[in-house]
Amino acid sequence: MADRRLFEEIADKIADMVRAGEFPPGSRLPGEREMSERLGVSRVTVREAEIALQARGVLRIRAGSGVYVCAPAGADGAAGAEGALPTVSAFELTEARSLFESEAAALAAPTISDADLAKLDDLLAQMVAAGDDDARSTAVDREFHMTIAAASGNRVIIHTIKTLWKFRMEDPEVRRTHQSICHHDGDARQAEHVAVVEALRRRDPKAARQAMRLHFSRLLESMLDATEQRERLELERKAAESRQRFLMTARMG
DSSP states (O other): OOOHHHHHHHHHHHHHHHHTTSOOTTTOOOOOHHHHHHSOOOHHHHHHHHHHHHHTTSSETTTEEEEEEEBBBOOTTBBBSSSOOOOOOOHHHHHHHHHHHHHHHHHTTTTHHHHHHHHHHHHHHHHHHHTTOOHHHHHHHHHHHHHHHHHOOOOHHHHHHHHHHHHHHHHHHHHHHHHHHHHHHHHHHHHHHHHHHHHHHTTOHHHHHHHHHHHHHHHHHHHHHHHHHHHHHHHHHHHHHHHHHHHHHHHHH
């Protein structure tokens, strides 16, 4: 019972930090080692407290990524504060974008104007010019996709895609995931955007849908590769720590 009371006490302390704004919604908690040192308890106790807070809807544990603070939510899981966004993963967001933006491209293809096509061509050039400037590249990318959404003529789809981009721009973990892969896939991403524009120029809905889907499918694969690499590095780090502890123990013995 003593152990149970301890992790519950630590859970309450972490929840108090969240309520005080020390860890705002969407932010990532420090690692278990840092939290254990800060709170004066073992890493196991911190882990149990975080699991308890996940059950209470305060935290969200993402394997291989970390522990994140959930946005205030009602019983239905929707964001509680006006304008607040629920916490989502980059994978969830990209899957949703693939569904909606592929159909937006298909709807836009038959009726997209020459002016919009010229704008997309200009945005393609701006993407190249942006280079490694992440902020500029993201802004241009958003304008590119929103131009296609607007050309679909469907206000519900336009609103949905605008909301999905709000996640893309404002969720810290989503931003970090994109930053970790976008510097390495610039050429592929540019070629995919060009393919979308060419399908729209041919007024081909099927080709536009397929080109957009291929873009997001490749993006999802890149995210999986990046996640696997992070998990592999974390395993290597833990193995090195265990090896060091063993060697120290052996020397002391």
